[in-house]
Amino acid sequence: MEFKDYYKTLGVARDAGAEEIKKAFRRLARKYHPDVSKEADAEQKMKEVNEAYAVLSDAEKRAAYDQLGQRGYQPGSDFQPPPGWDAGFEFRTQGFGDAQAADFSEFFSQLFRNQTGGSARHAHHKRRGEDHHAKIMLDLEDSYHGATRSITLRMPKLDNQGRAVFTEHTLNVRIPKGVYAGQIIRLAGQGGPGHAGESAGDLFLEVQFKPHNRYRVENKDVYTTLPIAPWEAALGAMVKIPLPDGTVEVRIPENSQSGRKLRLKGRGIPAATSGDLYLLLEVVLPPATTEKARSFYQNMAQEFAFNPRQHWGD
Numbered sequence: 001m002e003f004k005d006y007y008k009t010l011g012v013a014r015d016a017g018a019e020e021i022k023k024a025f026r027r028l029a030r031k032y033h034p035d036v037s038k039e040a041d042a043e044q045k046m047k048e049v050n051e052a053y054a055v056l057s058d059a060e061k062r063a064a065y066d067q068l069g070q071r072g073y074q075p076g077s078d079f080q081p082p083p084g085w086d087a088g089f090e091f092r093t094q095g096f097g098d099a100q101a102a103d104f105s106e107f108f109s110q111l112f113r114n115q116t117g118g119s120a121r122h123a124h125h126k127r128r129g130e131d132h133h134a135k136i137m138l139d140l141e142d143s144y145h146g147a148t149r150s151i152t153l154r155m156p157k158l159d160n161q162g163r164a165v166f167t168e169h170t171l172n173v174r175i176p177k178g179v180y181a182g183q184i185i186r187l188a189g190q191g192g193p194g195h196a197g198e199s200a201g202d203l204f205l206e207v208q209f210k211p212h213n214r215y216r217v218e219n220k221d222v223y224t225t226l227p228i229a230p231w232e233a234a235l236g237a238m239v240k241i242p243l244p245d246g247t248v249e250v251r252i253p254e255n256s257q258s259g260r261k262l263r264l265k266g267r268g269i270p271a272a273t274s275g276d277l278y279l280l281l282e283v284v285l286p287p288a289t290t291e292k293a294r295s296f297y298q299n300m301a302q303e304f305a306f307n308p309r310q311h312w313g314d
Contacts, residue, residue: 003079004107006052006065014066017161018057025053051104060091061112063156063164068111081110084208090134090153092192129201130192137210138175140217143269144244146177151205173205178271180220183207215244220275222268227284228252243267243277250279258283 007014010024031037032045039045055061064086073079134153142149151173154166171190179185184204191201209217216223226241236254240247243264250262260281268275288294 001079001106001110003073004048004051004105006055009048009052010056012056014069015163016056017163018158021053021056025049025057047103048105051108054104055108055112059156059158059164060089063154063166064089065111066164079107083211084135084137086111087135087137087208088152088154090132090155090203092130092132127195128198129194131201131204132191133204133206135206135208136173137208138179140209140212140215140222141244142175143177143179143209147175149173149175171203175207178269178274179207180269180271180275181208181217217269220269220271220273222275222277224277224279225282226250226262226279227282228256230283230285233257233281233283241279245270252281256281256283 007016010021010028012021012024016024028049029046032039032042032049034043034046037046055065068081068085071082132155136149136151138147138149149172150170152168152170154168156164156166159165171187173185173187175185184206187203187205189200190203193200214224222244226239228237228239231237232239232252233256234254236256237252238249239252240249245267248264248267250264252262253260258281262279262281264277264279266274267277286293288297
């Protein structure tokens with residue numbers, strides 16, 4: 001998937017105001033609209049212009065896109081959204097419909113498929129406040145134990161010059177034990193304010209886990225690599241290992257090989273239906289950095305009639 005430079009598509013500077021962006025869009029729409037354009041690729045160009053305007057004319061999408069752009073991606077370069085790139089942004093749930101977004105690129109879909117933010121309505125007749133949503137990044141351990149976390153969210157809006165600025169607010173959020181990636185935590189009354197005495201909307205927090213140096217999460221299952229010594233793999237052993245919810249003793253079957261998977265039932269995410277925890281065995285060889293160690297390996301080579309590539313054939 002290619003990174004798209006929406007500013008280049010519209011031909012505006014990165015600090016362009018809302019009015020300048022609107023003028024650029026109108027100019028390009030007159031040039032590429034399929035009903036009037038003589039350009040051979042007018043229809044495709046118009047789709048690209050519509051997509052760029054959909055992002056840069058929306059304070060929320062533009063702010064998120066600008067933060068992503070600070071990572072130095074180049075137009076046309078290979079791109080995958082970094083984990084949690086949009087965490088901490090608070091979005092409104094009103095905005096582009098699926099019909100319009102369906103014409104946009106995979107790049108747009110990957111960035112904004114879970115975010116349908118749009119400009120707020122300006123009518124002030126009696127109505128409930130808008131619901132907002134945001135993505136938050138939690139430690140895996142929060143799911144095993146539950147926690148209360150201080151979460152700071154940033155709400156983009158346009159200033160008087162039509163440029164995106166942020167308002168921040170901090171919430172103390174109770175993280176329930178067993179929360180899993182993709183789960184939604186609802187905070188009643190923490191969304192947009194109501195009008196004419198109506199109640200505020202709700203704030204919906206989508207949970208994702210931060211990358212962990214030891215564990216990998218798939219749905220409610222948790223995976224980790226368990227290093228074992230050659231004699232533990234060959235002879236079998238009982239080993240104690242720390243897990244997110246405490247220490248457990250695990251039996252290593254004899255004659256185990258690297259890549260063997262051991263399942264600890266119910267030791268994954270402790271949701272209503274708990275996931276499992278999988279240990280991927282990795283046999284780790286002691287280094288031959290001393291004469292004694294080298295001699296030991298030489299004796300092994302002589303004593304064992306063992307060829308690990310025997311199954312390769314001639």
